[in-house]
Amino acid sequence: MTSAAIPQVVIKRLPRYMRFLSELKEQGVDRISSQELSDRMHVTASQIRQDLNHFGGFGQQGYGYNVPNLITEIGKILGLDKPHNLIVIGAGNLGRALAGYSSFEDRGLYIRALFDAVPENTVSDVRGLPVFGMDVLPDYLKQHGIDIAVLTIPKENVRKVASQLYELGIRGFWNFAHIDLALPEDAVVENVHLSESLMQLTYYMKH
Amino acid sequence: MTSAAIPQVVIKRLPRYMRFLSELKEQGVDRISSQELSDRMHVTASQIRQDLNHFGGFGQQGYGYNVPNLITEIGKILGLDKPHNLIVIGAGNLGRALAGYSSFEDRGLYIRALFDAVPENTVSDVRGLPVFGMDVLPDYLKQHGIDIAVLTIPKENVRKVASQLYELGIRGFWNFAHIDLALPEDAVVENVHLSESLMQLTYYMKH
Numbered sequence: 007m008t009s010a011a012i013p014q015v016v017i018k019r020l021p022r023y024m025r026f027l028s029e030l031k032e033q034g035v036d037r038i039s040s041q042e043l044s045d046r047m048h049v050t051a052s053q054i055r056q057d058l059n060h061f062g063g064f065g066q067q068g069y070g071y072n073v074p075n076l077i078t079e080i081g082k083i084l085g086l087d088k089p090h091n092l093i094v095i096g097a098g099n100l101g102r103a104l105a106g107y108s109s110f111e112d113r114g115l116y117i118r119a120l121f122d123a124v125p126e127n128t129v130s131d132v133r134g135l136p137v138f139g140m141d142v143l144p145d146y147l148k149q150h151g152i153d154i155a156v157l158t159i160p161k162e163n164v165r166k167v168a169s170q171l172y173e174l175g176i177r178g179f180w181n182f183a184h185i186d187l188a189l190p191e192d193a194v195v196e197n198v199h200l201s202e203s204l205m206q207l208t209y210y211m212k213h
Numbered sequence: 214m215t216s217a218a219i220p221q222v223v224i225k226r227l228p229r230y231m232r233f234l235s236e237l238k239e240q241g242v243d244r245i246s247s248q249e250l251s252d253r254m255h256v257t258a259s260q261i262r263q264d265l266n267h268f269g270g271f272g273q274q275g276y277g278y279n280v281p282n283l284i285t286e287i288g289k290i291l292g293l294d295k296p297h298n299l300i301v302i303g304a305g306n307l308g309r310a311l312a313g314y315s316s317f318e319d320r321g322l323y324i325r326a327l328f329d330a331v332p333e334n335t336v337s338d339v340r341g342l343p344v345f346g347m348d349v350l351p352d353y354l355k356q357h358g359i360d361i362a363v364l365t366i367p368k369e370n371v372r373k374v375a376s377q378l379y380e381l382g383i384r385g386f387w388n389f390a391h392i393d394l395a396l397p398e399d400a401v402v403e404n405v406h407l408s409e410s411l412m413q414l415t416y417y418m419k420h
Contacts, residue, residue: 017416021409025391048393084412085419099313103306109391110408115415154414178418180411184232184316186255196414200405201317202228204387205291207361207403208322209224211385212292 012060012083019057020080022047027077028112039070081113089114090178091151095167096158097122097137100182104156105132118150123159140167147174154178161185219267219290226264227287229254234284235319246277288320296321297385298358302374303365304329304344307389311363312339325357330366347374354381361385368392 026047030038040058044051058071061079081087092110094101097120105117120137138146146152155171157164157179164183171179172189179195181187187195233254237245247265251258265278268286288294299317301308304327312324327344345353353359362383364371371390378386379396386402388394394402 018413020416021406021412024412025406025409083416085415086412090415090418099306099310103310104407106306107408110411113408113412115408115411153418178414180414194414194417196410196417198405198407198410199228199232200311201314201320201322202232203403203405204317204322205228205231205293205320206225207385207387207401208292208297209227209290210401210403211297211360 016057016060017083020084023057024077024080024084024113027073027080030073031077035073037070037072043071086113086115089116090154092117092154092156092180093146093152094120094156094158095122095140095171096120097125098158101156101158102132104158105135108133115154117156118152119146121146123163143170144174147171147176152176154180156180156182158182223264223267224290227291230264231284231287231291231320234280234287237280238284242280244277244279250278293320293322296323297361299324299361299363299387300353300359301327301363301365302329302347302378303327304332305365308363308365309339311365312342315340322361324363325359326353328353330370350377351381354378354383359383361387363387363389365389 026043040051040054043054047054058076061083078087092115094105094117097105101120101122105120107117110117117135120132120135121140121143122137123140125137125139153176155168155176155178157168159167161183164181164185165187168179168181168187168189172193177193179187179189179193181195181197182200184199184201186197187193189195233250247258247261251261254261265283268290285294299322301312301324304312308327308329312327314324317324324342326342327339328347328350329344330347332344332346360383362375362378362385364375364386366374368390371388371392372394375386375388375394375396379400384400386394386396386400388402388404389407391406391408393404394400396402
């Protein structure tokens, strides 16, 4: 079955499988039954079987799932079978926090540099990553194979900067600004609107 | 119709309505047709009518929606009709980034203090908010009506700290640690697993 046939709700769950399987791998676990995985993930074994059957059913009766294989196969589906190079636009607290996550590299997601309107104000305290001014952006992107921009700048500036990045060839946008981007159709935008997540919390606290 | 009958998928969309309606209010717009709101939000007018009909249909034929009323009503549903007081656990880059969002206060969500294992290492650069040591937590919570804890500490420590916060009376948890919390059923946990969002991006870039 091709990945095109995988329902979106299953796609949303794949990173969570990745997380649990990676933890198992770190612990030296090579295979696991759907029941054991179910107990750990607090979802039914039946859902796990259904989800994982979408990409060929790597489980074998009486054996369970081969953990490293499953990580590789889910990684392929998630586009993690080749490395991605990222830059962070905005070197404030949020930009530095994201640039500081070394665990992204375990997935082949490499943050290469930060850019800021006022780079001289920024303490370069993040894993030795360089912090450049925005004027350097065109030259930098010509010289480096960057495919994802992480946007942590104020919403007033983000549309203009996103358009500039698009013109310079960037197609992947991880957007933390609290605004929807308007980019051509071949751009892929994943929004993280943090206040919306916080309002989900207050909703469930009330109800 | 009571809010208990609102489908979860609609609830997920409510914060986005809040965002667009609040922008309209800031611009001095008092009423809007579902068609105009549809053009701005890039969803169909029919979906807007269906969504907003879940809480009493505030739209009137030929008049449209009253923007401030709609904000108030959606706010009630989202639990924003009373203020919430938050503390941030972990005063690193991410904790300071979240504490720095003054816009949460526009929704009645007040971050009151940060806590850190090593508070003396922390520059108190965030809107004048105090940074306390973890040892102060029990006394602080006795004296302040805090209902939400924002967890930005490493995953190794987060379960222990979350249990401690629960024992001290906190029931709302906004968790940024890359691990699922195991808390009693009356705790409400909203997880923000950032790497999962990034993997959604790489998925859609591939497909």
